[in-house]
Amino acid sequence: METTSVTGAGPAHRHPQDPDAVRSSKAGTVFALGLVAVLTGPLVGGVVPATVALLLARQARREAYASGGYLTGAVWIGRGVRLARVGLLLAAAVLVLALIIGIRHLAGAPGQDFAPGVN
Numbered sequence: 001m002e003t004t005s006v007t008g009a010g011p012a013h014r015h016p017q018d019p020d021a022v023r024s025s026k027a028g029t030v031f032a033l034g035l036v037a038v039l040t041g042p043l044v045g046g047v048v049p050a051t052v053a054l055l056l057a058r059q060a061r062r063e064a065y066a067s068g069g070y071l072t073g074a075v076w077i078g079r080g081v082r083l084a085r086v087g088l089l090l091a092a093a094v095l096v097l098a099l100i101i102g103i104r105h106l107a108g109a110p111g112q113d114f115a116p117g118v119n
Contacts, residue, residue: 019070021069021070021071021072022070022071022072023072023073024060024063024064024071026056026057026063027074027077027080028073030053030056030057030060030080030081031079032080033049033050033053033056033084034049034079034080034087036087037049037050037083037084037086037087037088038086040087041088042090042094044095046087046088046091047087049084050087053080053084054081054084057077057080057084061077
């Protein structure tokens with residue numbers, strides 16, 4: 001297979017056997033998982049879809065790079081990654097808030113009170 005480069009002001013010519021550029025199916029999945037992570041992040045359930053989205057995004061970026069430009073969808077992957085990170089931050093904030101509330105509740109509870117004559 002021999003390719004020739006086209007230089008000049010005319011339209012770029014592709015080899016007839018070159019595949020068309022297609023959006024990666026993983027890009028849409030990363031975005032959807034990131035959206036689910038944001039929606040379920042305050043319920044702490046967003047950790048799982050966010051983690052899967054981040055792992056899948058790494059694979060999708062690797063495949064897009066290896067395809068040489070025939071797999072697109074970097075914008076959707078980026079949006080999904082940002083949403084997944086927000087979902088993780090929401091889940092972490094809820095856990096920290098629950099921990100603070102729990103500690104305050106335990107600190108405010110009175111200890112065991114003995115009768116006056118007991119040492």
